[in-house]
Amino acid sequence: MIRVLVVDDHQVLIDGVKALFENDADINIQAEALTGKQAVEIACSDEIDAILLDINLPDISGFEVCKTVKERKPEIKIIALTMHSEAGYISKMIKYKVDGYLLKNAGKEKMFEAIKAVMVGDKFFSKEVTDSLITGMHQPRKPKTSDFIQKLTKREKEILHLIIEEYTTDEIASELFIASTTVITHRKSLLRKLSAKNTAGLVKAAYEFGLLKSN
Amino acid sequence: MIRVLVVDDHQVLIDGVKALFENDADINIQAEALTGKQAVEIACSDEIDAILLDINLPDISGFEVCKTVKERKPEIKIIALTMHSEAGYISKMIKYKVDGYLLKNAGKEKMFEAIKAVMVGDKFFSKEVTDSLITGMHQPRKPKTSDFIQKLTKREKEILHLIIEEYTTDEIASELFIASTTVITHRKSLLRKLSAKNTAGLVKAAYEFGLLKSN
DNA sequence: TAAAAAATCCCCATTTAAGGGGATAGCCAC
DNA sequence: GTGGCTATCCCCTTAAATGGGGATTTTTTA
Numbered sequence A, B: 001m002i003r004v005l006v007v008d009d010h011q012v013l014i015d016g017v018k019a020l021f022e023n024d025a026d027i028n029i030q031a032e033a034l035t036g037k038q039a040v041e042i043a044c045s046d047e048i049d050a051i052l053l054d055i056n057l058p059d060i061s062g063f064e065v066c067k068t069v070k071e072r073k074p075e076i077k078i079i080a081l082t083m084h085s086e087a088g089y090i091s092k093m094i095k096y097k098v099d100g101y102l103l104k105n106a107g108k109e110k111m112f113e114a115i116k117a118v119m120v121g122d123k124f125f126s127k128e129v130t131d132s133l134i135t136g137m138h139q140p141r142k143p144k145t146s147d148f149i150q151k152l153t154k155r156e157k158e159i160l161h162l163i164i165e166e167y168t169t170d171e172i173a174s175e176l177f178i179a180s181t182t183v184i185t186h187r188k189s190l191l192r193k194l195s196a197k198n199t200a201g202l203v204k205a206a207y208e209f210g211l212l213k214s215n
Numbered sequence C: 001t002a003a004a005a006a007a008t009c010c011c012c013a014t015t016t017a018a019g020g021g022g023a024t025a026g027c028c029a030c
Numbered sequence D: 001g002t003g004g005c006t007a008t009c010c011c012c013t014t015a016a017a018t019g020g021g022g023a024t025t026t027t028t029t030a
Helices: A011-020 A036-045 A062-072 A084-095 A108-119 A127-138 A154-164 A169-176 A180-193 A199-208 B011-020 B036-045 B062-072 B084-095 B108-119 B127-135 B154-164 B169-176 B180-193 B199-208
Strands: A002-007 A027-033 A050-054 A077-082 A100-103 B002-007 B027-033 B050-054 B077-082 B100-103
Touching: A002 A011, A002 A036, A002 A108, A011 A027, A011 A108, A027 A036, A036 A050, A036 A062, A050 A062, A050 A108, A062 A077, A077 A108, A100 A108, A154 A169, A154 A180, A154 A199, A154 B199, A169 A180, A180 A199, A199 B154, A199 B199, B002 B011, B002 B036, B002 B108, B011 B027, B011 B108, B027 B036, B036 B050, B036 B062, B050 B062, B050 B108, B062 B077, B077 B108, B100 B108, B154 B169, B154 B180, B154 B199, B169 B180, B180 B199
Parallel strands: A002 A027, A002 A050, A050 A077, A077 A100, B002 B027, B002 B050, B050 B077, B077 B100
Antiparallel strands: none
């Protein structure tokens, strides 16, 4: 019996998935979570084999959930649930070692296939998603502002702007009349929230997520 | 007499243009607008022959203004005013049937030339803009020092791409099967050529100079 | 072919960034 | 009035990047 955690901010989707596997012999929807933090908590404490994970969550991003869970419990398999419009994020998810991708409108068979595949260590990427990735690469990214940017606090945006202007941590501290340790803390938050690994990732995220237009 | 509408969110630029053509025999700055909506309104109601149009407007973008005006009054000629960093948008503007393209620091003669050209149905794209488009980069952001244009080598572009993808120096070295010291050398060249102070500046330059499209 | 440019490698040293913690005070909402 | 978030500050340690040199080989090009 494969014990699955379903994570999505819409209860209706969770209920739908639960209904699909209600009397399934192999797959049991053991737990559910509406937020990223809840998801991490459940994944780390409960006995979970796999996660069906939405990318857009109200608190922390699916990227971060994926990263955290894989760090603490690498044996847990993670399948991302995405919509077409998010297909551009796929490459990012791969970096965080997600095991599979599904479109949200995938049927039971598709989900079953995906879960079985990742449980034996395979990767599963639905054709629809990879198609979106390939075609999405040719057309310019839509300048719609991502949720990730909007989740940044005022101070964090301020600091991100200064980072882009090539200010070092110490220079930012002087500019804002705060301690450099505080700036370091904010930088850590930015890296976490934007799922970036370093300064280059922060600047990249700022451009691609449209920070420079909205603010 | 050619009746011109000047659109820019900075009053100072509008005033500058007005001053340039104050007593001109052929060109009359008939109207001005600080926002996109205002611009569309004036263009459609007043007697206007040509528009000098900024791309970055507070409400709707210059692209939208261009599109709307051309739909309603195709006989009005539109010349886009842009800064270097926006030169990559030229192809987009062409799609919206803009008639000309000028840098914001263009002088009176250049503007005069452009207006005259578009009024007889010609297109006018200032050399500086098309140069930026063709070579993909160029133009130091701080034109104070030498205006010697140094373009990046293939290897440098390659490494810059990997930096943007959040690779560290060591990871780049592994990826390209070269020593990390070599990557460091290339990074130094990139910092020098792009007048950047750090990694953030490299990523910023890549986005603003359009390096991501050429390669 | 000779000069220039590109690509490769290394040394030194210093500065900056990142990752792991933890802590306190204020503010707002439930 | 507790819980969550923001913003502030600190510790320690390691990783990564920068700045200054110098050097060789290959490739391009004038």
